[in-house]
Amino acid sequence: MKPPLLQVSGLAKAFDANQVLHDLQFAIAPGEIVGLLGPNGSGKSTLLNIVSGFERPDAGDIRLDGRSIAALPTDRIVALGMVRTFQLPAMPQKMSVLEVAMAAATGAHGVLATLLRSPAARRAERQGHDKAVELLAALLLAPVSHLPAAAISGGQKKLLGIVCALMAGPRLLMLDEPTAGVHPDLRRDIVQALQGLHARGMTLVIVEHDMHFIRELCTRCIVLDQGRIVASCRPDELASNERVVQAYLGA
Ligand code: ADP
Numbered sequence: 001m002k003p004p005l006l007q008v009s010g011l012a013k014a015f016d017a018n019q020v021l022h023d024l025q026f027a028i029a030p031g032e033i034v035g036l037l038g039p040n041g042s043g044k045s046t047l048l049n050i051v052s053g054f055e056r057p058d059a060g061d062i063r064l065d066g067r068s069i070a071a072l073p074t075d076r077i078v079a080l081g082m083v084r085t086f087q088l089p090a091m092p093q094k095m096s097v098l099e100v101a102m103a104a105a106t107g108a109h110g111v112l113a114t115l116l117r118s119p120a121a122r123r124a125e126r127q128g129h130d131k132a133v134e135l136l137a138a139l140l141l142a143p144v145s146h147l148p149a150a151a152i153s154g155g156q157k158k159l160l161g162i163v164c165a166l167m168a169g170p171r172l173l174m175l176d177e178p179t180a181g182v183h184p185d186l187r188r189d190i191v192q193a194l195q196g197l198h199a200r201g202m203t204l205v206i207v208e209h210d211m212h213f214i215r216e217l218c219t220r221c222i223v224l225d226q227g228r229i230v231a232s233c234r235p236d237e238l239a240s241n242e243r244v245v246q247a248y249l250g251a
């Protein structure tokens, strides 16, 4: 058995008196596509925020390839190979789709390097440009790559959010509701794009409500209810799992 890519143990988080996550334990193996499910408010986004370093846990540990990342800043976690997307990606008003994708690769170092205009910086910029063009094409955004990012549809913004995450070259990609509010045609494209990434070796954790999407894509589901894991099973086992059914009926 392969050692886990991600290992979470004893993870707890409260916001004031609201205990949002209770003593969570789970592991994700390389190559899995894990659906993270649960009723609204069950703690899914908070879990992604903590694992990706945007929030700090009150207790517990998070290990990526056996190394603790619980105290690392987000940019270090990204550099180690784990990236997340947001439920509602915010888009800069004035940048084009291509510029947004390129900016995701370079970050602060890139801006500085561009100002200094060293040959290495120009080379990195060119590579970032080529990678952005390739990823925009793979996620079906080539036709809109020169439009202002603020002008594209909600679904296309979701795809652009995925492109930005991929610019960092992650091994583990976590997506928060990638198809919420997305047109069904585009939903199909997102499934295909994610299957393509998985075929190229990427491990995925996906918060999603659309059961059709989950069944098509996920190798395993982890179900949260009120901040506790109530099930870890294959998608086809969800409907007959009493605790899962209870979680949704009780909500
Ligand atoms: P989900 O993504 O499963 O819908 P969330 O993780 O967004 O759930 O929220 C879980 C609980 O944590 C909710 O009760 C929510 O109000 C609370 N919560 C989330 N983020 C914060 C925050 N930054 N401050 C206070 N409470 C929060």
Ligand code: MG
Residues within 6 Å of the ligand: 044, 045, 046, 087
């Ligand atoms: Mg959420």
